[in-house]
Structure formats: structure tokens, C-alpha cells
Amino acid sequence: MSSTTYTIDHFAEILHAKTFIPQPNLIISRLVIDSRTVIDPESSLFFALQGKRDGHQYIKEAYENGIRSFVISEEQYFGAFPEANMLLVENVSQALQTIAIAHRNQFDLKVLAITGSNGKTIVKEWLYQLLAADYNIVRSPKSFNSQIGVPLSVWNIQKDHTLGIFEAGISKENEMDALQCIIQPTIGILTNIGEAHAEGFSSPKAKLLEKLKLFKDTELFIYSPEYTHGIPAKELPGQTKFSWSLSQTADLHISFIEPIEDKTYIRAIYKGTEIECLIPFSDRASVENGIICWATLLAMGYSATAADARLEKLNKVGMRLELKNGINQCSIIDDSYVADIPSLAIALDFLNLQNQHPKKTLILSDLQETGKNEAVLYAEIADLLKQKNLQRLIGIGPNISSMASLFDLEASFYESTQDFIDHFPAIHFYDETILVKGARKFEFERISKMIAQKVHDTVLEIDLNALAGNLQFYRNKLKPGVKIMAMVKAFSYGSGSFEIANVLQYHKVDYLAVAYTDEGVALRKGGITLPIMVMSPEPSAFDAIIKYKLEPEIYNLDILNSFIKFLPTDTFDYPVHLKIDTGMHRLGFEESELNDLLNTIQNSKKIKVASAFSHLVGSDEVQHDEFTEHQIQRFKSFAQKITDGLGYNLIWHISNTSGISRHPEAQLDMVRLGIGLYGHDGGLNHNKGLQTVAVLKTTITQVKEIKANETVGYGRQGLLPDGGTIATVKIGYADGYTRRFGNGVGKMLVNGQMVPTVGVICMDMCMLDVTGLDVKTGDEVIVFNGKLTIAMLAAQIGTIPYEILTNISQRVKRIYFYE
Numbered sequence: 112m113s114s115t116t117y118t119i120d121h122f123a124e125i126l127h128a129k130t131f132i133p134q135p136n137l138i139i140s141r142l143v144i145d146s147r148t149v150i151d152p153e154s155s156l157f158f159a160l161q162g163k164r165d166g167h168q169y170i171k172e173a174y175e176n177g178i179r180s181f182v183i184s185e186e187q188y189f190g191a192f193p194e195a196n197m198l199l200v201e202n203v204s205q206a207l208q209t210i211a212i213a214h215r216n217q218f219d220l221k222v223l224a225i226t227g228s229n230g231k232t233i234v235k236e237w238l239y240q241l242l243a244a245d246y247n248i249v250r251s252p253k254s255f256n257s258q259i260g261v262p263l264s265v266w267n268i269q270k271d272h273t274l275g276i277f278e279a280g281i282s283k284e285n286e287m288d289a290l291q292c293i294i295q296p297t298i299g300i301l302t303n304i305g306e307a308h309a310e311g312f313s314s315p316k317a318k319l320l321e322k323l324k325l326f327k328d329t330e331l332f333i334y335s336p337e338y339t340h341g342i343p344a345k346e347l348p349g350q351t352k353f354s355w356s357l358s359q360t361a362d363l364h365i366s367f368i369e370p371i372e373d374k375t376y377i378r379a380i381y382k383g384t385e386i387e388c389l390i391p392f393s394d395r396a397s398v399e400n401g402i403i404c405w406a407t408l409l410a411m412g413y414s415a416t417a418a419d420a421r422l423e424k425l426n427k428v429g430m431r432l433e434l435k436n437g438i439n440q441c442s443i444i445d446d447s448y449v450a451d452i453p454s455l456a457i458a459l460d461f462l463n464l465q466n467q468h469p470k471k472t473l474i475l476s477d478l479q480e481t482g483k484n485e486a487v488l489y490a491e492i493a494d495l496l497k498q499k500n501l502q503r504l505i506g507i508g509p510n511i512s513s514m515a516s517l518f519d520l521e522a523s524f525y526e527s528t529q530d531f532i533d534h535f536p537a538i539h540f541y542d543e544t545i546l547v548k549g550a551r552k553f554e555f556e557r558i559s560k561m562i563a564q565k566v567h568d569t570v571l572e573i574d575l576n577a578l579a580g581n582l583q584f585y586r587n588k589l590k591p592g593v594k595i596m597a598m599v600k601a602f603s604y605g606s607g608s609f610e611i612a613n614v615l616q617y618h619k620v621d622y623l624a625v626a627y628t629d630e631g632v633a634l635r636k637g638g639i640t641l642p643i644m645v646m647s648p649e650p651s652a653f654d655a656i657i658k659y660k661l662e663p664e665i666y667n668l669d670i671l672n673s674f675i676k677f678l679p680t681d682t683f684d685y686p687v688h689l690k691i692d693t694g695m696h697r698l699g700f701e702e703s704e705l706n707d708l709l710n711t712i713q714n715s716k717k718i719k720v721a722s723a724f725s726h727l728v729g730s731d732e733v734q735h736d737e738f739t740e741h742q743i744q745r746f747k748s749f750a751q752k753i754t755d756g757l758g759y760n761l762i763w764h765i766s767n768t769s770g771i772s773r774h775p776e777a778q779l780d781m782v783r784l785g786i787g788l789y790g791h792d793g794g795l796n797h798n799k800g801l802q803t804v805a806v807l808k809t810t811i812t813q814v815k816e817i818k819a820n821e822t823v824g825y826g827r828q829g830l831l832p833d834g835g836t837i838a839t840v841k842i843g844y845a846d847g848y849t850r851r852f853g854n855g856v857g858k859m860l861v862n863g864q865m866v867p868t869v870g871v872i873c874m875d876m877c878m879l880d881v882t883g884l885d886v887k888t889g890d891e892v893i894v895f896n897g898k899l900t901i902a903m904l905a906a907q908i909g910t911i912p913y914e915i916l917t918n919i920s921q922r923v924k925r926i927y928f929y930e
């Protein structure tokens with residue numbers, strides 16, 4: 112998005128690259144590292160980065176998506192596509208940084224850089240809110256703070272920007288110099304130094320010193336001596352320094368902090384006088400981040416009164432997009448906190464990932480950019496919407512309405528949110544994915560409330576980024592070329608249907624597997640195009656299997672024969688999957704059936720075996736390792752015989768989640784990844800390395816005082832001998848919180864405290880003993896999360912995490928988060 116024009120030749124020169132340039136006139140305005148999120152291919156330059164996945168493998172796809180300019184480091188691709196410009200360099204990620212530096216060098220603006228262990232993104236977003244009235248700001252999108260994220264962020268600087276706010280994150284020594292050269296900050300902020308990411312450093316002090324390199328040339332440095340390991344101020348960077356502290360004298364010495372409802376009142380000594388501010392948050396992290404922003408405003412010369420007035424209006428940073436069900440078979444993506452171009456682009460990418468409805472609609476408010484010409488701004492948006500294939504726009508606000516003529520798609524405009532609400536009965540929504548994106552002051556939550564289905568107060572929150580992270584975790588364990596079949600049976604282990612499959616499809620797993628035909632049909636109807644294996648292909652559903660191009664698991668001769676018979680006579684090579692029994696003794700062919708099996712397959716041209724597989728019975732437990740080895744060996748001997756008999760290659764697979772983590776020798780051609788995706792792996796020590804995907808939450812409906820010797824619930828089983836306080840919460844056995852959790856067996860988290868159930872679990876509710884806690888109606892209660900894990904719940908009632916997840920009934924609404 113640079114306004115400075117670069118031709119491909121410019122880049123060749125900057126990079127001293129070896130060139131193949133069939134299209135010298137292309138003007139490059141976008142730097143791209145992902146072949147899937149391209150919006151303007153002609154003007155994009157693709158960097159084939161060699162990270163966990165080799166970007167060179169995606170050159171072909173990028174080329175097919177219309178990209179014509181590439182930076183590569185592998186000679187074999189040089190000139191491989193006649194129409195594509197190729198710049199051959201030693202190191203692609205360094206090339207990206209070099210370009211960012213060259214770009215940065217053209218601008219002479221104030222640049223604020225933030226580093227530290229926690230709070231970087233919040234501080235960045237808050238400073239953006241606090242300073243947007245005075246500057247035209249360019250900032251890092253999301254938490255783009257890595258060796259790759261920083262250059263991509265800095266690339267967005269344009270000539271009309273007057274302030275840049277960028278965050279920088281490092282994970283090991285000697286990474287900061289490069290980021291310093293790219294950002295060239297004039298003002299530096301160190302948020303804090305915690306224990307996070309300490310592994311890449313020889314000591315905590317080494318970590319600090321590395322971080323401080325970012326600020327070596329700054330005019331102003333803002334920090335707290337609590338995080339600088341006693342280094343004397345004069346040895347810290349920054350021509351001018353501004354310190355803040357809770358415990359020692361500092362430029363801003365915090366003297367008093369008091370929570371007032373959900374706000375925090377803070378007093379401090381500044382330039383010898385007492386000043387104050389009110390921050391509209393009460394949690395510890397927010398208070399510290401708020402103080403850092405306070406210090407920054409003062410250090411930048413704002414008066415104490417002005418700083419207080421602005422801090423009071425801070426908004427929550429809406430970092431997560433929420434996907435939920437809407438009225439009239441719509442899906443809603445809710446993002447009612449910010450409206451600016453970078454976050455709009457991100458939200459539109461997420462919108463694009465949704466395949467479940469034929470139509471995509473955006474409800475957008477006036478943008479909150481400042482200092483930019485309106486016509487240019489909205490023309491840029493119109494362009495963005497066109498590139499993202501949006502079908503319908505609803506614009507709300509005087510500015511966007513006045514630019515109506517710029518938008519070349521189905522569009523309607525309203526002067527205000529109220530105006531839209533007044534017209535709502537006449538506006539039709541049906542079978543669409545609707546992105547609701549508005550600046551804070553437009554209060555778009557009023558709109559999402561009208562179009563989203565009312566969520567009953569017990570919800571299962573699914574973190575799609577964590578799911579993608581877990582996929583990557585297992586991918587990193589695979590040998591090159593090993594495929595992944597993602598198990599999405601039983602409503603993706605309780606997590607969802609197309610919502611999960613969309614993410615897996617986007618992240619390019621090779622296969623999906625479901626238990627029943629219906630589940631596969633639902634995925635096809637949700638726009639999923641990946642191959643899908645059906646593990647229990649009941650003959651009554653063969654029709655649907657064929658109609659929706661699903662691939663049956665064949666586990667005995669009966670199924671094989673009836674499927675072949677069912678297939679229309681002109682069918683050729685319909686893909687099927689053979690299940691081999693190596694010890695589970697559930698479904699699958701035995702050695703003795705091999706001859707019949709091979710004969711039947713050879714005699715039919717209608718089918719072709721796409722893969723053959725078996726299932727490990729104890730891959731997560733050391734005690735079964737010998738049997739696992741035996742299963743693998745048996746499977747390999749089957750494989751030999753089947754391959755010889757069929758005379759063609761197929762995909763062989765036996766590993767499930769714990770097989771991947773514990774038995775690398777069993778990866779074969781493909782693995783079947785199930786529960787690990789959803790954040791649990793019995794083969795890992797306390798799920799080390801996995802992220803929590805699902806959080807089950809409910810709320811308190813009533814709080815009651817109970818006298819001594821009274822009982823609680825059915826059958827008078829809940830006894831509080833000394834009396835106490837109970838809270839009734841909205842989850843019961845019909846939601847999947849089984850009766851086995853009753854009478855103190857189950858625990859939940861209320862305001863961070865673990866409390867037991869009292870009495871039996873009812874159908875729709877249950878009671879908790881909250882004696883001595885400060886709780887009220889409406890408080891949130893955690894049934895499980897990353898702290899109170901599904902493994903702990905499983906242990907409480909003597910089952911396995913799989914059952915905990917899949918028990919959660921469909922009545923519990925799922926909400927999906929994406930950052």
C-alpha cells in the first residue's frame with residue numbers, strides 16, 4: 112500500500128538480485144508472503160520465505176492467482192514461469208527486510224516503537240486511540256512484530272502519515288538490530304519484562320539488553336526502572352528519558368491505585384505535583400498498560416488534564432473477530448470496535464474464508480481515519496471490496512453515504528445506526544455471511560444484536576487461531592511429504608462443522624474424515640471442497656455419498672460388494688479407503704480375507720483404492736508401545752501384499768494424534784490428526800506445546816443464602832452443614848454436564864476461584880458452593896478452559912477428554928474467534 116512507486120527494476124537494484132524480468136513495467140505496491148490472501152496480484156511481489164514451510168512450494172499457486180513478481184532463493188524456479196519476474200537472492204527474508212529499510216529511509220516522520228514481554232499490542236492500539244486526533248497514524252496490523260511482521264508493517268508508511276506506531280518482538284539474541292534498522296524509532300517504549308520467551312536468551316539481563324537495542328537512536332525513551340535490572344539511567348538509551356514506577360521515585364511516580372467498579376482511579380506525583388487519571392478498566396494488565404500510555408502522553412508533552420481526558424475514553428481493543436449464527440440462515444462476523452483500512456482488510460480475509468453461504472455482505476460505518484482525503488479513502492475501500500469479491504454493502508454514516516457513487520456493487524446507505532435500525536424491517540438478509548464492522552462510536556453491537564441469534568448464556572468459545580496453531584504444531588513433527596487427514600467426526604469433536612473445516616481447508620490439510628454421511632453432506636453444503644472420507648458409510652446413504660463426492664471407508668466384503676453394485680455402470684475409479692484390522696478388532700479386513708478383497712477390487716473398474724489404513728489402540732501409552740510396534744509391522748506386511756496385488760500405489764496411514772507425537776516411525780504416507788487439533792494429546796506431558804481451543808462458559812442466574820442443615824436440589828443430596836452461599840448456573844446434563852459431576856465431584860471457576868458443585872446436576876442447571884466469595888447474578892463461570900482443563904474434568908468423573916468434548920450438546924451455542 113505504498114504511495115511511493117516502485118518498479119520491479121527498483122527492487123532488483125536495491126537487492127542486487129540476479130534478475131529474470133519479462134515484465135519490466137509492473138508497478139509493485141504490495142508485498143505478499145501468503146499466496147492465498149492476495150488481493151491485487153498484478154501489483155504484488157511474492158516473497159518465497161523459507162520458514163516452517165518453504166514458500167517456493169507456493170510459487171505455482173501464487174502464479175495461478177495472478178502474481179507475476181517473485182523474490183526467490185532457489186535457482187530451479189528462476190525463469191520457470193515465462194511471464195513471471197524473478198529476483199534471485201541469497202536470503203529471501205533478508206531481502207524483505209532490505210526493501211523495508213529502503214522504504215523507511217524515504218520518510219522522515221515521528222516513529223514510536225514498542226517492545227517488551229507483554230502488552231505490546233494493547234499499548235500500540237491504545238496509543239493509536241489516544242493520538243489519532245492529532246496525527247495521521249500508520250501502525251502495525253494486529254501483532255505483526257516479528258522479523259517478517261515488522262518489515263510488512265513498515266512497508267505501509269505513506270507520505271501523508273505523520274506518526275508511525277510499530278511493535279517489535281524478538282525470541283532470541285541478535286534479532287533486534289534488524290528491527291531497529293527497519294523501524295528507526297524516534298520514541299521508544301519498553302512495556303515490561305516478564306519470564307515469557309526466556310529460552311532464547313542466556314539470561315534475563317541479556318534479554319533486556321537485546322530489547323534495548325531497538326531504542327539506541329531514540330530521542331525519547333519511556334520505561335519503568337522496575338524492569339531495567341538496575342542499569343543506571345545514564346546507561347539506558349534515549350537522549351531524553353521518561354520513567355514511571357509504582358515503587359520508587361520516577362518522572363511519573365504512581366502513589367495510589369483504587370478500583371472503582373470496573374474502572375481504576377490512579378494518582379501520581381509528576382513534576383512535584385499530584386495528578387490523577389481514570390482508566391476505564393480494572394484488571395491488572397490493563398492498569399499497567401494504561402499507566403504506560405499515561406506516561407507516554409505526558410512524555411510527549413500533553414498536559415495532565417488533557418491526558419486524563421483522553422485516557423478516560425479508552426476503548427477495549429477488539430482483537431478478535433467473532434463468528435456466530437445469525438437470523439435467516441446467516442452467519443455473522445462481529446467486529447464492532449474499530450473501522451480502519453488495515454483491520455478491514457483482515458476482517459475481509461476472514462469473511463473470504465467462509466464458504467457456507469453463497470453471498471457475502473459487509474455492514475460498514477464511516478471510517479475513523481484522520482488526515483486523509485475522504486474521496487481517496489473511500490475509493491481505496493471500494494477497490495478493496497471489489498478485490499475481495501464482496502456482493503453487498505450496507506454503509507452507515509454521513510461520510511460513507513456521501514461517497515455512495517464510488518461503490519460498484521449492490522449497496523444501500525443509512526445516515527446513522529438509528530436510521531438503519533428504523534429501516535431494519537424492510538431490509539432483507541437470507542443465507543449470507545455478514546461482516547459487521549464499525550467504529551466504536553457507531554455502536555454496531557446494536558446491529559449485531561438484531562441479526563445474530565440470541566446466545567443462550569452457556570457458550571462454547573472456539574479459538575480458530577489456536578486450532579491453526581495446533582495444526583502447525585503437528586505439521587512441524589512430520590517428515591517432508593507426509594499428508595494430513597484431519598478428523599472432524601462428531602461435529603469436529605464437539606467444536607463445529609464447516610467453521611472448523613473452513614480453517615483446515617484454508618490451511619491446506621489433505622483430507623477430512625467424518626463418521627457418518629450426514630456429517631460429510633453438511634460439510635459439502637458448507638462449501639468444503641477437500642476430499643472427505645466417511646468412516647461408516649451405511650448403504651442407505653450410498654446415494655448421498657456419490658451425489659456429494661464423499662469417499663467411503665470399506666471395512667468388509669459386504670460393504671465393498673454393495674457399494675460396487677450401487678455405483679452406476681459407467682463409473683470409473685471411484686475413490687474408496689480400505690480399513691485393515693491390525694489389532695483393534697472393531698472394523699476392518701483380516702489377513703484371511705485378503706485374497707477375496709483383492710479379487711473383488713481387481714474385477715471392478717468402478718472403484719480405485721485411494722488409501723488403506725489401520726488404527727492404533729494405545730499410541731498414547733508406554734505400556735502399549737510393544738503392541739503399537741506390532742500393529743505397525745503387521746500393517747506394513749499387509750501393505751506389501753495389497754500393493755503387490757493391486758499393482759498401484761496408494762496412501763498408507765496408521766497414526767492418530769498420539770501416534771504423531773510418540774511414534775515418528777509410523778507416519779508412513781499420511782497421519783490422521785484428531786484430538787490434538789482441539790488441544791489435547793494424551794501422549795504429551797500436560798499437552799506441552801498445544802494451545803487451548805475450547806472454553807466452555809456459563810453464567811450465574813441466582814445467588815442464595817442457605818441456612819445450616821438445609822439441603823440443595825433434587826433428592827435433598829446437597830448438604831451444607833454450616834449453611835453458606837450457593838450460586839445457580841445455567842448448565843445441566845442436557846448441555847452435556849453429566850450427572851456424574853454432581854455432589855462436589857465437578858468444579859468450576861467463579862471469578863478465578865475453583866468451587867465445587869452442590870447436590871445433583873439438574874437437566875438445565877446446577878448449583879455451586881460459593882460460600883465466602885463475592886459473586887452476583889450475571890457473573891461469568893468457567894466450566895473448562897486452559898486452566899481448568901478437559902483432562903481435569905475427565906479425571907473427576909473417570910472418563911477421557913474425548914467424551915467431555917463430544918458430550919457438549921448442540922443446544923450450547925458455539926462462538927468462533929479469529930484474530
Ligand SMILES: *Cc1c(COP(=O)(O)O)cnc(C)c1O
Nearest residue numbers: 598726767768783784785786787
Ligand atoms: C477418531 C479417529 C482418529 C483420531 O484419533 P485421535 O486420537 O483423536 O487423534 C484416527 N483414526 C480413526 C480411524 C479414528 O476413528
